[in-house]
Amino acid sequence: MLHAISTEDLGRKYGQRWAVRDLDLNIRQGEVFGLLGPNGAGKTTIMRMLACLIAPTTGRATVAGHDIVEQPREVRRSLGILTESPGLYDHLSAQQNLAFYAKLYDLDPGKATHQTERYLKLLGLWDRRRDLAGTFSKGMKQKLSMARMLLHEPEVVILDEPTSALDPEGAKLVRDFIKELKSEGRTIILCTHNLVEAQGLCDRVAIIKKTLLRVGTPRELQQSLYGRQIEVHIVNALADSGDDPHDPGQEGYTINDLAIMVSSREGVGDVTVADDSLLVSMLDPDDVTPRLVRYLVGLGADIARVAEVEHTLEMAYLDLVARQELSENEEATIAKGVA
Amino acid sequence: MSNGRFTVNRHVLAVIENEWAQLIRNRVVIVTTLAPPLLLVALALIVLFFSSLIGSDTPQVSPTASSVLRDLDPTQSGVNNAEDLRRTLLSPFLLLFQMIPLVVPITIASYSIVGEKQNRSLEPLLSTPIHTWELLVAKALSAAVPGVMATWYGFGIFALAARFLVSDNLYNGLILSPAWILTVVLLTPLFTLLGVSLGIIISSRVKEPSSAQQLTSLVVMPLIVVLLGQVLGLVNVSTGLVLGTGLVIALLDSALLTLAVRLFRREEILTMWR
Numbered sequence: 001m002l003h004a005i006s007t008e009d010l011g012r013k014y015g016q017r018w019a020v021r022d023l024d025l026n027i028r029q030g031e032v033f034g035l036l037g038p039n040g041a042g043k044t045t046i047m048r049m050l051a052c053l054i055a056p057t058t059g060r061a062t063v064a065g066h067d068i069v070e071q072p073r074e075v076r077r078s079l080g081i082l083t084e085s086p087g088l089y090d091h092l093s094a095q096q097n098l099a100f101y102a103k104l105y106d107l108d109p110g111k112a113t114h115q116t117e118r119y120l121k122l123l124g125l126w127d128r129r130r131d132l133a134g135t136f137s138k139g140m141k142q143k144l145s146m147a148r149m150l151l152h153e154p155e156v157v158i159l160d161e162p163t164s165a166l167d168p169e170g171a172k173l174v175r176d177f178i179k180e181l182k183s184e185g186r187t188i189i190l191c192t193h194n195l196v197e198a199q200g201l202c203d204r205v206a207i208i209k210k211t212l213l214r215v216g217t218p219r220e221l222q223q224s225l226y227g228r229q230i231e232v233h234i235v236n237a238l239a240d241s242g243d244d245p246h247d248p249g250q251e252g253y254t255i256n257d258l259a260i261m262v263s264s265r266e267g268v269g270d271v272t273v274a275d276d277s278l279l280v281s282m283l284d285p286d287d288v289t290p291r292l293v294r295y296l297v298g299l300g301a302d303i304a305r306v307a308e309v310e311h312t313l314e315m316a317y318l319d320l321v322a323r324q325e326l327s328e329n330e331e332a333t334i335a336k337g338v339a
Numbered sequence: 340m341s342n343g344r345f346t347v348n349r350h351v352l353a354v355i356e357n358e359w360a361q362l363i364r365n366r367v368v369i370v371t372t373l374a375p376p377l378l379l380v381a382l383a384l385i386v387l388f389f390s391s392l393i394g395s396d397t398p399q400v401s402p403t404a405s406s407v408l409r410d411l412d413p414t415q416s417g418v419n420n421a422e423d424l425r426r427t428l429l430s431p432f433l434l435l436f437q438m439i440p441l442v443v444p445i446t447i448a449s450y451s452i453v454g455e456k457q458n459r460s461l462e463p464l465l466s467t468p469i470h471t472w473e474l475l476v477a478k479a480l481s482a483a484v485p486g487v488m489a490t491w492y493g494f495g496i497f498a499l500a501a502r503f504l505v506s507d508n509l510y511n512g513l514i515l516s517p518a519w520i521l522t523v524v525l526l527t528p529l530f531t532l533l534g535v536s537l538g539i540i541i542s543s544r545v546k547e548p549s550s551a552q553q554l555t556s557l558v559v560m561p562l563i564v565v566l567l568g569q570v571l572g573l574v575n576v577s578t579g580l581v582l583g584t585g586l587v588i589a590l591l592d593s594a595l596l597t598l599a600v601r602l603f604r605r606e607e608i609l610t611m612w613r
Contacts, residue, residue: 014610051466054606073468081466085459089357091364096357103353104467148463 004029004156004187005050009059012045019045022211023059027204029155032178032188034202036195036317041209043191044084047158050189051081064155077105080149080157084164086141090134094125094144097133098151105152112151119147123177139170146177157181158189163197175201199313207317209324214316221320222311228285229309232278232292234258236302252300265295279309350469354477355484358451362485368447372485375439376493383432383497387504390425425509433519436494437527438559440486441534445558448482448538449551456608457548465605472600475539479596482535487528494523521581529588534558536595543603 003026011021020042027033035043048054050063052072061068064078088097095116102112120126123143128136133144142162149157159178163171178201181188192198198205199218206215214221237255253261255273262278263271267288269281282288285308296303362368455461464474501514513519534555541554 048609053462053465053609076466076468079466081463083459083462087458087460087463089361089458089460091361092357096360100353100357101463101467103349103356104464104469106349106468145463 002029003027003062004031005033005061005063005189007050007059007061010046010049010056010061011058012042012049012054013057018210020049020208020210021058023208024212025206025215027187027189029187030182030185031203032182032190032201034198034205035189035191035208036193036198036205037208038321039193043208044160046208047081047160047189047191050075051079051158052076077152078155080152080154082142082145082149082157082159082162084160086133086145088133088136088141088144088148091132093130093132094120094136094147095129097144098148101148102151107152115151115153116147119150123147137170138165139167139173142166142170142174143177146174150181154186156187156189158191160191161193162190163192163194171197195312195314195317205313207320209321213320213324218313218316221313221316228282229311230280230282230285230289230292231274231305231307231309232280232296232303233305234276234278234296234301235304236300237276258296258299258301261299262292262296265292268292350473351477351480354469354474355481358478358481359485362447362481368443371446372443373489375442376436376489377496379432379435379439380493380497380500383429384500384504386428386432387425387501390421390428391504422506422509425505426513429509429513432497433522436490436523437530439493440483440490440527440531441559444482444486444531445534445538445555446552448479448535449542449555450548451478451482451539452542452603452608453545453548453551454542462609465609471603471605472596475543475599475603476596478539479532479535479599482538483528483531487531490527491523517578518581521578521585525585526581526588529585529592532592533588533595536592536599540595540599540602543599543608 005025005027007023007025010023010025012019013021023046035046037043045054049056049068050061052068052075055069063075066074066078068075089100092100098116098120099112102115107115116129117126120129123146125140125143125147128140133141136144142165146162162178163174166174175197178188178190190198190202202218204215204217205221207213207221234255236252237258238252239254255276255278259271259273259278262268262280265288267282267284269283271281272279280292289306293303293306452461455464498514502510505514537558538551538555541558542551545551545554
């Protein structure tokens with residue numbers, strides 16, 4: 001498998017504070033890779049190191065096969081970057097903005113004209129090409145920045161919060177464009193806080209908080225945290241009276257009784273109760289679910305619905321970040337105790 | 340990639356072109372660049388016009404000024420008092436022709452880096468393959484050239500108009516003297532480049548445009564001292580002095596631009612400035 005980006009023990013310190021440390025990542029060619037993390041997690045620092053804007057304190061990284069320390073100019077030629085703010089020249093027209101960057105990327109005049117026209121048309125800005133960038137809406141500025149990022153046809157593109165300042169329509173346009181870039185085979189790194197967007201666009205995501213917490217497909221992340229969970233909705237469970245679940249004088253079972261009994265079955269992990277439903281964790285739902293349903297029916301349960309629970313990436317993200325914070329707090333408490 | 344020289348030239352030219360395209364749309368900068376040299380020309384011509392009304396029986400100018408004038412051009416020791424007075428009145432304009440193009444270019448230079456940062460265009464710019472020195476040289480030239488050109492243009496008008504207002508002796512001996520021509524052609528751009536290099540260093544070290552402008556206003560101070568020296572007869576303008584000064588300033592320009600590149604901390608600018 002070819003890697004468009006590879007980092008090894010990559011770290012960056014500002015003064016005495018680590019912004020990022022021990023980062024080992026391999027991003028495959030042609031994949032959309034999400035960098036997720038709370039504010040201050042180090043996403044922008046990673047992005048800047050990969051774009052050779054700042055140097056790493058430790059470790060190494062390659063972008064499109066070029067070392068970020070040894071070959072910064074080659075890296076910059078292989079990389080397109082969309083910063084959080086468009087950073088356009090407001091007193092220049094859309095065409096002048098792009099013409100300037102085409103020269104900085106050493107495109108010959110013919111290719112520069114062709115590329116400018118191509119991307120302005122592709123992004124729906126051709127009719128406004130002579131208008132000053134300062135007169136553009138936020139969405140149009142973002143599109144112009146994307147055109148600027150792609151002029152030199154980079155293999156790898158980094159998008160920092162590409163939809164954060166946009167209205168829903170603008171955000172959708174940008175997301176559609178990202179899908180188009182992916183279809184062209186480019187490697188895309190998406191730094192975002194928008195987890196729904198990341199789940200919809202990214203092949204894999206990394207959750208970062210100064211270091212790499214977890215990496216995988218959104219589904220892998222969800223499953224690694226929660227396993228697979230089946231929701232069984234029971235309509236005739238008794239109201240909970242706190243009685244012994246095996247009391248022979250009682251007709252039927254409460255939902256809590258059923259939870260206790262189900263949790264002892266083979267292949268079943270944790271069982272939790274949510275209203276009239278049992279949330280049953282298991283490794284192999286295809287094998288366990290039919291047996292579980294037969295068992296519950298045998299106990300007299302009327303089952304209205306059985307479905308696999310889909311955990312969102314957002315849940316996984318929040319859980320991982322919360323665990324990391326808890327772990328950091330515990331470490332700090334221990335350190336204080338030792339001191 | 341094309342050969343190195345082609346690439347270097349294209350980057351520098353691209354930044355200059357970009358800067359000028361923005362300057363052209365800024366009327367305040369255009370007016371403040373063009374107006375001072377033209378005002379200076381107008382002022383010099385008014386002085387010349389009124390001095391042409393002075394008769395040859397005018398009392399002698401101060402001994403210091405007279406001595407300065409004779410030091411300037413020993414062949415002119417026989418000129419009359421009215422001619423002495425015209426020379427005395429015109430001499431400070433030479434240094435003004437050096438000073439005037441400094442003010443606006445330094446202001447432009449002082450905004451060059453901090454302005455890009457404020458506009459949030461520095462990060463995309465630095466993520467291109469441009470070298471730091473290419474960026475800074477281009478910024479320096481784009482700030483310096485308009486001011487210098489405006490001054491040359493102004494001096495040309497002044498030299499043409501003066502032909503009709505002063506005697507051949509004064510015209511050839513002072514206004515078209517090698518010292519004056521060399522000063523305007525050589526020292527003006529070199530001084531301007533010195534000023535803008537300092538402006539760029541300041542611009543890449545401060546966090547706000549207002550701080551940059553306040554600091555760069557200090558850069559003009561030493562040149563005012565030189566001008567005062569000229570008026571008081573402490574500094575004499577001769578061809579040798581102009582060439583010597585030109586050499587020193589050229590070396591200082593190179594040193595300052597090199598220093599500017601070394602002091603340009605892109606990491607600090609990107610990560611510490613808000």
